[in-house]
Amino acid sequence: MKVSLFVTCLTDIFYPEVGKDTVELLERLGCEVDFPESQTCCGQPAFNSGYHKESIKVAKHMVKTFEGSDYVVTPSGSCAAMLKEYEKLLADDQAWQEKARALGEKTYELTEFLVDVLNEEDVGAAFHAKATYHTSCHMTRLLGVKDAPVKLLSKVEGLDLTSLPHGYDCCGFGGTFSVKMALISEQMADAKVKHIEETDADVLIGADAGCLMNIGGRLRRKGKPVKVMHIAQVLNRKEKR
Amino acid sequence: MGIRIGEKEFDKRVEKGLADSFMRSAVTEAQDRLRTGRLKAAEELGDWESWRDLGEEIRHHTMENLDFYLQQLSENVAKRGGHVFFAETAEKANEYIQQVVKEKQAKKVIKSKSMVTEEIGMNEALEDNGCEVIESDLGEYILQMDDQDPPSHIVAPALHKNKAQIRDVFRDKKGYVNNDIPEEMTRFAREQLRNEFLSADIGITGCNFAVAESGSISLVTNEGNARLVSALPKTQITVMGMERIVPTWEELDVLVSLLCRSAVGQKLTSYITGLTGPKEDGDVDGPDEFHLVIVDNGRSNILGTEFQEALHCIRCAACINVCPVYSHIGGHAYGSIYPGPIGAVLTPLLDEYENNKELPYASSLCAACTEACPVKIPLHELLIKHRQKIVEEAKKTEASERFAMKAFEWVASTPSLYNMGSKAASLAMSPFTKEGNISKGPGPLKPWTEIRDLPAPGKERFRDWYNKREKGGRRK
Numbered sequence A: 001m002k003v004s005l006f007v008t009c010l011t012d013i014f015y016p017e018v019g020k021d022t023v024e025l026l027e028r029l030g031c032e033v034d035f036p037e038s039q040t041c042c043g044q045p046a047f048n049s050g051y052h053k054e055s056i057k058v059a060k061h062m063v064k065t066f067e068g069s070d071y072v073v074t075p076s077g078s079c080a081a082m083l084k085e086y087e088k089l090l091a092d093d094q095a096w097q098e099k100a101r102a103l104g105e106k107t108y109e110l111t112e113f114l115v116d117v118l119n120e121e122d123v124g125a126a127f128h129a130k131a132t133y134h135t136s137c138h139m140t141r142l143l144g145v146k147d148a149p150v151k152l153l154s155k156v157e158g159l160d161l162t163s164l165p166h167g168y169d170c171c172g173f174g175g176t177f178s179v180k181m182a183l184i185s186e187q188m189a190d191a192k193v194k195h196i197e198e199t200d201a202d203v204l205i206g207a208d209a210g211c212l213m214n215i216g217g218r219l220r221r222k223g224k225p226v227k228v229m230h231i232a233q234v235l236n237r238k239e240k241r
Numbered sequence B: 001m002g003i004r005i006g007e008k009e010f011d012k013r014v015e016k017g018l019a020d021s022f023m024r025s026a027v028t029e030a031q032d033r034l035r036t037g038r039l040k041a042a043e044e045l046g047d048w049e050s051w052r053d054l055g056e057e058i059r060h061h062t063m064e065n066l067d068f069y070l071q072q073l074s075e076n077v078a079k080r081g082g083h084v085f086f087a088e089t090a091e092k093a094n095e096y097i098q099q100v101v102k103e104k105q106a107k108k109v110i111k112s113k114s115m116v117t118e119e120i121g122m123n124e125a126l127e128d129n130g131c132e133v134i135e136s137d138l139g140e141y142i143l144q145m146d147d148q149d150p151p152s153h154i155v156a157p158a159l160h161k162n163k164a165q166i167r168d169v170f171r172d173k174k175g176y177v178n179n180d181i182p183e184e185m186t187r188f189a190r191e192q193l194r195n196e197f198l199s200a201d202i203g204i205t206g207c208n209f210a211v212a213e214s215g216s217i218s219l220v221t222n223e224g225n226a227r228l229v230s231a232l233p234k235t236q237i238t239v240m241g242m243e244r245i246v247p248t249w250e251e252l253d254v255l256v257s258l259l260c261r262s263a264v265g266q267k268l269t270s271y272i273t274g275l276t277g278p279k280e281d282g283d284v285d286g287p288d289e290f291h292l293v294i295v296d297n298g299r300s301n302i303l304g305t306e307f308q309e310a311l312h313c314i315r316c317a318a319c320i321n322v323c324p325v326y327s328h329i330g331g332h333a334y335g336s337i338y339p340g341p342i343g344a345v346l347t348p349l350l351d352e353y354e355n356n357k358e359l360p361y362a363s364s365l366c367a368a369c370t371e372a373c374p375v376k377i378p379l380h381e382l383l384i385k386h387r388q389k390i391v392e393e394a395k396k397t398e399a400s401e402r403f404a405m406k407a408f409e410w411v412a413s414t415p416s417l418y419n420m421g422s423k424a425a426s427l428a429m430s431p432f433t434k435e436g437n438i439s440k441g442p443g444p445l446k447p448w449t450e451i452r453d454l455p456a457p458g459k460e461r462f463r464d465w466y467n468k469r470e471k472g473g474r475r476k
């Protein structure tokens, strides 16, 4: 199966390891992965801030970038949801809208792709740790991907997964919200940190770089020893005890 | 009171909210309780998503045909001997209500809960004209007693107060000497209110939904106070927002079920009252005279726009009860009697952008609100639409932001620029990097790093690795 990776700008720049794990994981499961090099960012910073004219140009660029792909897989629920939003964003131009719809239809968030398309739940990973999983808002609510990550994690050998209290609450990232409404964002991140601590987990697993950047950054600032990992890093891990 | 409440500046209001730990724990506790209740009530009904679809359809149909149903409602109210007044503005609504008060030479009005009367500032308008106004909803009664403390929630207006604070209000204002057990305090309030009911000249109610086919109004309460308000005084005035209407009793049934479950996690509230016109021959109670005031006050400007769905709201507060922003800053921080996600959507429409320009940004767009809304209003999308309006029409965003977004557009649609920029990021940030992290970022990074560390951009981007690697080669 041929898969195009949309690595997302945050992963490309800040979390290259997550991208590497995503590629290796997909290849291990028999996919042929390519990386269309002209890809940039999904456009959320502009779109969510109301700069729709600006995001239209970015959307068109991304539509073109992935035009020849069979599947587009991305390790971010939020960015996957944004690619699916293009259809509405480009509604004023029928030809572009058609293309955007095609992109939306072939776009999958990584865990969704593993479970729903590849039908894999046990990806042969092993990771001995006490962990908790943060459900990202856009992934669960906009994209509707709720169960896939938990199914995958539950099959990871050695992983002791505790559910996160108040898991439904946003971590306070929200893109530009995190800096525009910094004081409120801080309180939301602190509530998240508090709930993570309640689980006694050593590792916080997430599926979206934005949330991990926010929670991880706040954990570090507060000197908490909890390690933050992207789900791709966990699923591509094979470690012996 | 009007739609605006509290201090003028958003930042000040937020700071005040964040600093109020009493309020925050009261709110968090209430939110948890209401969330659990709502989810349980939804599960109990079964097939919740289909009910939401139905709720959305009913609201959509009604708004699309609002003129027809308002006409039908007015005719049917008139047929049953009631008076209908359509008020384009808050002032006109108040003038009409005052006129009725004058005609009846009323000295005292007793009210049941109504957000729209808050919105139009009815109480002040009446009090300025020498008419005493008594709130009979327990929450509103407490707030009124506490020097007109504004509501912080649309269903539970005194949500920001805990038991002890309420006891203190009762003690200071009414000489209450007992403990802070809710039942005790409620008994006390009831005794006080009983006399007010008996001596009031006019009863004023809100309206959860008006039923067009029969010219009825319905009231959903747990305290039963709305029944007394509509049964004892000789004159009744009901004030409703013009969108609070359903075609028939059948739709009322669906929406009331959605409302009760979403608002308080109950199948039905203790009292659901349907009232049609004034007392008729053979009726044992009810008013001699009935007035229905239908308030527009900016609503028709929303009809037919991309914000029309905001009018679908049935004021259940489910969106408020799940909102993490609301939970930290509390209702007063929104500066509007309509707080939370629906308030952030509605207030700039009913009031003006200028006064509420921060509200659409007071959301992380987590969409918990959209997920909770029983009539499927896409609240987070409407917030983005507001932002778009502020950017494109009002042109109210800062020049630096506009510049940054233009630059973003350029970079993110031009691979060579993106390539250069992302490559330079690591270099540019290296002076600020320590142990792979940045804790004091320069310029635009400052607001981020004031609160959290930022991972330093890797020396090698993902794409650099990808381009170097052998096909299928693993890195470990």
Ligand code: SF4
Pocket (backbone or CB within 6 Å): B262, B312, B313, B314, B315, B316, B317, B318, B319, B320, B342, B369, B372, B373, B374, B375, B376, B377, B379
């Ligand atoms: S927007 Fe929806 S959830 Fe919020 S109060 Fe209105 S009906 Fe309830």
